[in-house]
Amino acid sequence: xxKYINPNKKNWQKLTQRPTAxxxxxxxxxxxxxxxxxxxxxxxxxxxxxxxxxVELESFAIPQKAIEAASVKVPAGLKAAIQLAKSNIEKFHAxxxxxxxxxxxxxxxxxxxxxxxxxTVGIYIPGGTAPLFSTxxxxxxxxxxxxxxxxxxCTPPDKNGEINPAILYTADLVGITSVFSVGGIQAVAAMxxxxxxxxxxxxxxxxxxxxxxxxxxxxxxxxxxIDMPAGxxxxxxxxxxxxxxxxxxxxxxxxxxxxADSQVILLSDNETLIDKILxxxxxxxxxxPRKEIAAKALENSKAILLEDINECIEFSNSYAPEHLILAxxxxxxxxxxxxxxxxxxxxxYSCESAGDYASGTNHTLPTNGYARxxxxxxxxxxxxxxxxxxxxxxxxxxxxxxxxxxxxxxxLFAHKNAVTLRLTKYD
Numbered sequence: 109x110x111k112y113i114n115p116n117k118k119n120w121q122k123l124t125q126r127p128t129a130x131x132x133x134x135x136x137x138x139x140x141x142x143x144x145x146x147x148x149x150x151x152x153x154x155x156x157x158x159x160x161x162x163v164e165l166e167s168f169a170i171p172q173k174a175i176e177a178a179s180v181k182v183p184a185g186l187k188a189a190i191q192l193a194k195s196n197i198e199k200f201h202a203x204x205x206x207x208x209x210x211x212x213x214x215x216x217x218x219x220x221x222x223x224x225x226x227x228t229v230g231i232y233i234p235g236g237t238a239p240l241f242s243t244x245x246x247x248x249x250x251x252x253x254x255x256x257x258x259x260x261x262c263t264p265p266d267k268n269g270e271i272n273p274a275i276l277y278t279a280d281l282v283g284i285t286s287v288f289s290v291g292g293i294q295a296v297a298a299m300x301x302x303x304x305x306x307x308x309x310x311x312x313x314x315x316x317x318x319x320x321x322x323x324x325x326x327x328x329x330x331x332x333x334i335d336m337p338a339g340x341x342x343x344x345x346x347x348x349x350x351x352x353x354x355x356x357x358x359x360x361x362x363x364x365x366x367x368a369d370s371q372v373i374l375l376s377d378n379e380t381l382i383d384k385i386l387x388x389x390x391x392x393x394x395x396x397p398r399k400e401i402a403a404k405a406l407e408n409s410k411a412i413l414l415e416d417i418n419e420c421i422e423f424s425n426s427y428a429p430e431h432l433i434l435a436x437x438x439x440x441x442x443x444x445x446x447x448x449x450x451x452x453x454x455x456x457y458s459c460e461s462a463g464d465y466a467s468g469t470n471h472t473l474p475t476n477g478y479a480r481x482x483x484x485x486x487x488x489x490x491x492x493x494x495x496x497x498x499x500x501x502x503x504x505x506x507x508x509x510x511x512x513x514x515x516x517x518x519x520l521f522a523h524k525n526a527v528t529l530r531l532t533k534y535d
Contacts, residue, residue, distance in 0.1 A: 141323075142293075200469060204250075260285060356388075362459070386411060431449075434453065
């Protein structure tokens with residue numbers, strides 16, 4: 109982890125750049141997979157599952173009996189932990205349900221807005237070295253609360269054709285409609301087009317590697333909505349002398365172990381503190397099972413000494429982190445200064461792991477600086493919002509003349525006439 113001492117603001121833009129891992133040229137592969145699945149459906153999905161995942165399956169759908177059998181394999185303690193997380197996530201997201209509020213904009217003119225759940229949504233859950241059953245909670249719960257009628261889950265099987273039991277247990281717990289053992293580009297293509305087995309969806313959610321990311325972008329170009337642009341995970345921590353250096357080091361490593369292309373940033377106004385945290389980080393790194401992955405991420409990471417905490421906040425807003433931890437005294441006082449971040453963790457006990465699993469907020473967040481313009485997944489991500497208006501005779505009389513003038517000025521005389529006919533009839 110490279111250390112920088114009071115870098116000139118002219119150099120901040122360079123320091124906020126994410127690591128640029130070599131990207132494979134995937135356009136040709138994605139195009140081929142999409143084309144064949146659009147044409148041949150399940151047959152092509154089987155072909156690419158064998159080619160990419162080295163697994164041959166007759167059926168992709170996981171029957172309820174298999175889900176129940178897999179659930180038995182999940183330890184009771186883990187089930188209880190998942191249920192606790194489910195309860196907290198439900199509470200937080202249920203509070204986002206809006207009650208329609210009718211606004212009388214002018215006497216006799218009432219306008220309001222109502223939400224409708226997106227009818228069919230697709231959730232992609234990675235199943236590699238870190239099977240993300242927690243993401244089933246983060247996406248399945250708000251989808252259910254939003255009123256989505258069909259919640260489709262795709263996740264890659266292992267080489268024996270099996271899906272991680274915790275993923276199946278969690279899917280059943282939150283009410284996923286259907287689970288399919290399909291991964292990668294072929295899963296996204298199947299959800300984008302629909303096949304004999306896998307339904308076509310209206311919107312695709314979920315993380316994945318660069319293959320999945322490229323496939324989601326291709327699906328978006330075909331008119332299927334996606335949650336947000338994806339990228340490697342990241343955390344930025346602002347620490348002052350009130351922090352616990354061991355806690356900060358642990359938070360940096362918890363993010364670094366996500367992947368070699370992850371990035372962690374440490375900001376402080378105290379160089380002695382930075383050195384203590386870096387020393388703690390080296391000690392804790394040695395004990396990690398995913399040590400090599402975390403170490404690789406640390407090569408692209410930075411510890412930066414700045415003038416004061418206000419300057420640290422300024423740098424953070426420039427970086428626009430996915431996760432922001434304020435390991436500082438009276439962290440709440442800094443909230444008004446934060447303008448760009450996916451999710452913020454306040455104080456020494458608010459570890460980023462809490463948001464990843466069980467505090468209640470959603471862990472599907474904008475990365476790679478997209479927090480400048482995107483929000484994390486919420487209940488709103490799973491709904492469309494329809495506006496309504498109702499005008500009485502009094503209402504059309506009150507705003508009709510203004511509409512006529514505006515329509516005529518734009519030379520849209522049919523628009524004007526639609527109002528004039530009503531005014532003439534009722535007057």
